[in-house]
C-alpha cells in the first residue's frame with residue numbers, strides 16, 4: 001500500500017481536479033455498449049476493480065447496480081462522496097474475493113498498476129471468479145507495447161471552493177526490455193487561501209503486448225477480443241473484452 005502513488009494516498013482529495021468526473025461520460029457510454037453487446041442477457045450488476053475516484057461509476061450507476069473496489073481508502077472516500085448510493089469495498093484486484101458474481105466486471109486504467117504478467121493474470125482471475133456465466137469483462141489499459149510512445153501532457157482544473165490544480169505528466173520507458181514504464185507528475189496545488197505548492201509523484205505502470213492481454217484472458221477462461229475506441233480523440237487507445245462462456249469447460 002505504501003508503494004501506491006501519492007495521488008492515491010495523501011493527495012487523493014486533489015484527484016477530481018486532475019481528472020474531472022464530467023470527462024468520463026464518453027468512455028463510460030462506450031464501455032456500457034460493449035458490455036451490453038458481450039453479455040448473453042442485459043446486464044444489471046457491475047463490479048469495478050480499481051474504481052478510484054468513481055468517475056466512471058458516476059455515469060454508469062443510473063442503469064447498473066455498482067460495487068466499487070479499490071486498494072486505497074483515500075480514493076474510496078473520494079468516490080463515496082461522489083457516489084454515495086454505490087457499494088464500496090476496500091480490496092486488491094489481485095486477491096479480492098467478494099463471494100458473489102456480477103453480470104459484468106470492469107477494470108479501467110487501474111489495470112496499469114499491474115506491472116508483471118503474474119499480477120495481470122491474478123487481476124483477470126479475480127474478474128473471472130466474479131463474473132457470472134454468460135457475463136462479460138472489459139479491461140481498458142492506457143497503453144499496449146505495440147503503440148507505446150513516450151509523451152508529455154498537461155492539464156488541471158479549479159474547484160468551486162477556490163482550490164486549483166495544474167499538472168505536467170511525462171511518460172517514458174527507462175527499459176524497453178521489461179514490462180514497466182514510468183510516469184513522472186509535477187502537481188502545482190493552489191489552496192483556498194491562495195498558497196501554492198509543488199509536488200512530485202512517480203507512477204510505475206505495466207506495459208504488455210496485445211498477445212499477452214488476449215492470451216491471459218483466454219488462460220483464465222474468457223473468450224477474448226479487442227476493440228478500438230470509436231472517436232478520434234481517443235485514437236490509439238484499445239479495449240480488451242472477455243466473454244465468460246455459459247458452460248465453462250471442465
Ligand SMILES: C[S@@+](CC[C@H](N)C(=O)[O-])C[C@H]1O[C@@H](n2cnc3c(N)ncnc32)[C@H](O)[C@@H]1O
Nearest residue numbers: 050052053054055056071072075092093110113
Ligand atoms: C487512475 S485511478 C482510477 C480512476 C478511475 N478510472 C475512475 O473512474 O475514477 C487508479 C486507481 O487504481 C487503484 N489501484 C492501484 N492498484 C490497485 C490494486 N492492486 N487493486 C485495486 N486498486 C488498485 C488506485 O488506488 C487508484 O485509485
